[in-house]
Amino acid sequence: MxxxxxxxxxxxxxxVFDRASGRLRLQPMAGQAFAPSLPVxxxxxxxxxxxxxxxxxxxLNAKLSDRLGGPQFLYSYHGDPVTLLSAAAARRxxxxxxxxxx
Numbered sequence: 001m002x003x004x005x006x007x008x009x010x011x012x013x014x015x016v017f018d019r020a021s022g023r024l025r026l027q028p029m030a031g032q033a034f035a036p037s038l039p040v041x042x043x044x045x046x047x048x049x050x051x052x053x054x055x056x057x058x059x060l061n062a063k064l065s066d067r068l069g070g071p072q073f074l075y076s077y078h079g080d081p082v083t084l085l086s087a088a089a090a091r092r093x094x095x096x097x098x099x100x101x102x
Contacts, residue, residue, distance in 0.1 A: 042076040057085040
């Protein structure tokens with residue numbers, strides 16, 4: 001089965017420490033079409049504290065999904081390229097997103 005690439009869009013996400021689980025998790029950065037409370041399912045290496053610390057920002061291709069009518073989440077295919085964003089690059093991406101909105 002082929003992936004429908006038209007459903008994916010660039011999303012800036014950041015890793016945050018989740019006190020409930022004691023692990024890092026990903027969430028969309030504020031200022032985009034998705035709420036920061038929306039869960040992000042992506043490659044596990046992005047939430048590995050040995051590789052990336054809390055607060056790391058990434059640009060990835062993701063789509064809004066739900067599994068069999070369950071709660072919504074952002075899904076990013078684990079084989080897609082991921083870009084590590086600096087604070088300035090993340091700011092530029094979010095500003096470009098806001099300018100492109102209708």
